Amino acid sequence: xxxxxxxxxxxxxxxxxxxxxxxxxxxxxxxxxxxxxxxxxxxxxxxxxxxxxxxxxxxxxxxxxxxxxxxxxxxxxxxxxxxxxxxxxxxxxxxxxxxxxxxxxxxxxxxxxxxxxxxxxxxxxxxxxxxxxxxxxxxxxxxxxxxxxxxxxxxxxxxxxxxxxxxxxxxxxxxxxxxxxxxxxxxxxxxxxxxxxxxxxxxxxxxxxxxxxxxxxxxxxxxxxxxxxxxxxxxxxxxxxxxxxxxxxxxxxxxxxxxxxxxxxxxxxxxxxxxxxxxxxxxxxxxxxxxxxxxxxxxxxxxxxxxxxxxxxxxxxxxxxxxxxxxxxxxxxxxxxxxxxxxxxxxxxxxxxxxxxxxxxxxxxxxxxxxx
Numbered sequence: 001x002x003x004x005x006x007x008x009x010x011x012x013x014x015x016x017x018x019x020x021x022x023x024x025x026x027x028x029x030x031x032x033x034x035x036x037x038x039x040x041x042x043x044x045x046x047x048x049x050x051x052x053x054x055x056x057x058x059x060x061x062x063x064x065x066x067x068x069x070x071x072x073x074x075x076x077x078x079x080x081x082x083x084x085x086x087x088x089x090x091x092x093x094x095x096x097x098x099x100x101x102x103x104x105x106x107x108x109x110x111x112x113x114x115x116x117x118x119x120x121x122x123x124x125x126x127x128x129x130x131x132x133x134x135x136x137x138x139x140x141x142x143x144x145x146x147x148x149x150x151x152x153x154x155x156x157x158x159x160x161x162x163x164x165x166x167x168x169x170x171x172x173x174x175x176x177x178x179x180x181x182x183x184x185x186x187x188x189x190x191x192x193x194x195x196x197x198x199x200x201x202x203x204x205x206x207x208x209x210x211x212x213x214x215x216x217x218x219x220x221x222x223x224x225x226x227x228x229x230x231x232x233x234x235x236x237x238x239x240x241x242x243x244x245x246x247x248x249x250x251x252x253x254x255x256x257x258x259x260x261x262x263x264x265x266x267x268x269x270x271x272x273x274x275x276x277x278x279x280x281x282x283x284x285x286x287x288x289x290x291x292x293x294x295x296x297x298x299x300x301x302x303x304x305x306x307x308x309x310x311x312x313x314x315x316x317x318x319x320x321x322x323x324x325x326x327x328x329x330x331x332x333x334x335x336x337x338x339x340x341x342x343x344x345x346x347x348x349x350x351x352x353x354x355x356x357x358x359x360x361x362x363x364x365x366x367x368x369x370x371x372x
Contacts (some may be wrong), residue, residue, distance in 0.1 A: 002026040002199070004158060006044060006361050007312035007335065011166055011269055011285070012199060024360070029197050029223065048336050048363060077111040146370045149352045153300055154343060154365065156357040157311035157318055161297075161325060162287040164358070166199050168207035170263055170270075170284030174256055177280040185281045187213045189273055191233035192240055195221035200271065200285050201229070228271065239274040240283070246272050256282050267320025287317070289325055297325045310339045312361060340364035 002012050003025045012028050015021060021034055024045045040046060081104045088100035124141035131138055138144055158164050171182045171189070190208035193201035195218045208215050218231035228241020239246065243253040243260070251274045253260075260270040260282055268284040300307055308329040311318045318332040331342060339355075343365045346353050355362070355369035366372030 001032075002028055004164070004361075005359050011287075028199070045360070048360060077108065080111065081105075081107040143371055146352070147354065150305065150354045150371060152306045152308065152346055152351045152353050154308050154310050154339070154346075154353060154355045154369070155327075156339075156359075156362050157309055157313055157321060158287060159358040160356055160362075161289060161293045161309065161327075162321060163290050165287065166203045166269070166285040167288050168203045168283060169268055169286045169288070171207070171281065172256075172259065172284075173281040174279045176255070176278060177275065182281070183211060183213050185273060186211065187215065188233050188236065188238045188275060188280070189240060189283060191216040191218050192221070192229055192231040192238045194218060195231060196223055196229055198223075198229075200269070200283075203285055204283065236276050238280075240271050243272055246274055246279070249274070249277070251277060251279055253279055255279060260284075264316065265320075267314075267317035287313075287321070289321060294325050297327060301326070308342075310334055310342060310365065312336075336361045336364050340368045343368045 001015050001021055003022065005026075006022055006024055015032070020037075021032065022044045024043075041050070084107050085097075085100040085104040088095040088103050089097050092099070124144055127144050128138045128141075155161055171186045173182055173185045177185065186204070186208050190205050190213060193204040194215055195201075205215065216233050218233050221229065221231040223229045228239065228245045230237065230239040230241075232238070239249065239251070243257065246253050253272045256272065256279065260272070263270050263282075263284040266286070268286040271283045271285070273280045273283060297307060306329070307327055308331065309318060309322055309327050310331050312334050313332060315330075315332040318330050322328070322330045334342075339362065343353055343355055347368075347370065353369045354371040355365045357363075357366050357372070
């Protein structure tokens with residue numbers, strides 16, 4: 001099940017009998033028989049919507065302060081202006097009503113922050129216009145002002161710092177494979193995976209296309225959820241799956257497990273390949289950083305901003321991406337409401353927070369932040 005829109009997990013999650021599934025997630029393949037436990041306001045999507053509404057309904061402290069100041073400032077200025085009129089009209093012998101009216105207008109003009117009133121719209125117009133040229137749209141001038149005070153930037157990982165889809169990053173042959181050629185291994189794997197709609201399968205086929213490796217038509221394709229796939233390609237039986245699934249077929253993946261552990265430590269998901277009942281190699285998959293993500297992170301840090309990665313993905317995957325991009329503070333395994341709580345807590349401690357996200361799962365945190 002693809003849960004990326006809800007949790008940020010870039011790879012599909014295997015489900016077995018009795019596991020929970022969530023509305024708004026996508027079944028990758030096969031048929032699911034589900035029992036409805038919650039509906040309406042109790043669903044995960046409804047809770048996200050409620051969290052967004054609650055965050056939007058809450059007012060920033062500075063807005064309440066401005067309302068209080070305005071409630072006192074305007075009446076005082078009007079009273080001073082009226083007092084000036086009466087003083088010059090009634091108490092100054094050489095005054096009169098016309099002189100008093102002139103002084104009253106002078107008080108109103110001087111007490112009103114005209115320079116600020118003229119400068120602010122001009123600055124906002126220039127800033128929003130330049131932003132539009134660069135493809136950035138602002139909701140209003142208040143957002144521009146809030147952004148100038150930001151000291152902390154929370155950034156989602158999947159689809160924001162990364163491309164949001166798995167990519168084949170390793171294709172390595174076992175020493176015992178008859179053809180210790182990664183292209184030969186990739187050709188067999190791509191032939192088998194061309195019969196699957198799984199995101200990892202699409203990554204294998206895409207990698208073969210990039211390398212110019214020919215892909216044969218598979219025969220006898222079978223898929224077992226959570227275990228892998230098997231098919232015949234070029235007259236050879238090719239099986240792709242986890243170490244456990246290969247072990248159940250009497251195939252020992254031990255020779256490649258140290259390398260698989262290395263790739264896993266780097267945040268990759270590993271699948272083993274067996275050809276005609278013998279271990280042939282492994283495939284490594286990872287969600288790669290988006291183009292320009294490293295430069296963007298470096299630019300934000302050069303501005304003196306604190307950068308924190310928030311993700312629903314696994315800690316090992318998140319740490320690997322963070323190391324590559326230069327992010328030192330990582331919070332992984334988070335649900336949407338957890339992201340919003342972290343943002344709210346930083347604001348309670350006096351921080352000015354910007355949240356950068358790309359999907360429904362980031363919506364509560366986006367709404368809770370000073371700038372989303």
